[in-house]
Amino acid sequence: MRNVKLLRWLPWLVGAIALLALTILAPFAMKWWAPTGMKWGELADVSQTYSAMSIPLSGAALVGVVWSMVVQARQLRIANDNEMRASQKELVLLALDDPELLVCWDPPATPTTHARARQYAYYNLILSSWRVEYLNGTTPEATTLRSGRVLMRGEIGREFWKTRRFGWEAYSATRGRKDRHFVRIMDEALRLAELDGPTTPPDQYFAPSVQP
Known part of the structure; x- marks a missing residue:
């Protein structure tokens, strides 16, 4: 270096x-x-x-x-910032591979099942990658908003942002203007997703498998 x-x-x-x-x-x-x-x-x-x-x-x-x-x-x-996020990603992936490591992270603000905690961790990785692409200028604001809107049509995505938004807002307050704007983009994505209608539960994502 x-x-x-x-x-x-x-x-x-x-x-x-x-x-x-x-x-x-x-x-x-x-x-x-x-x-x-x-x-x-x-x-x-x-x-x-x-x-x-x-x-x-x-x-x-x-x-x-x-x-x-x-x-x-x-x-x-x-x-x-990318290097720091890459290191954090490796730690999260380790926790996803070994569920016992999830308790090494901060406890959830609200009671959460073990499976839902893993899903939240994965959603956090998705939003982190979108944030980096937005900050680097790779993905424009309109695309970021559209992706967030589609993501929050799902039950877990909408639930994640409602319960974990405060952490993203606190982090963005210590960063730059674009970081704070990214949080506002996700807020707008949630608002638009709620206008689209009820969430899609995980068990309705895919059609039932046809038995032979």
Whole structure:
């Protein structure tokens, strides 16, 4: 990880060194290129003219550098967040494979059966993946809203958001604006799903198997 960070900043370091060298050598280069007999005072007048012309270019370059640093900071935050979510996903999957590990997590706010707790854990993984895709810009808001609306037509999905929403809201309060907006998108998905009608119970998801 340390080597990756050094490589990320290496182009900026090389650019800074090159700019410093150019600044130091510029007077000698002007003296060498100037016509024979031209004095330093005359060179200074020429350099002042070019300095005035370079101000807008320097400003534009500075804006570009600042914007690039902002983008890099955002990408680094997203990468760290993705890494954290990947680690959390592995822990949840371990708990799903071994039900005894579910009691190592925080107890449910309301009485919940063992099977329903596993279903909640899986739903949490679904919403976590949607959140990452929304934050990264991979999935637009309209698609996220539509997916949440369909998910909450199911009994477990609607029940999950009603009983676990407070945890998502508390987490988003410590994050950025898009995190808080994701919670509002899920709130709107729940509202629209309730307008669609009653929930679909798990036993009505699939048609009965036909016996041979």
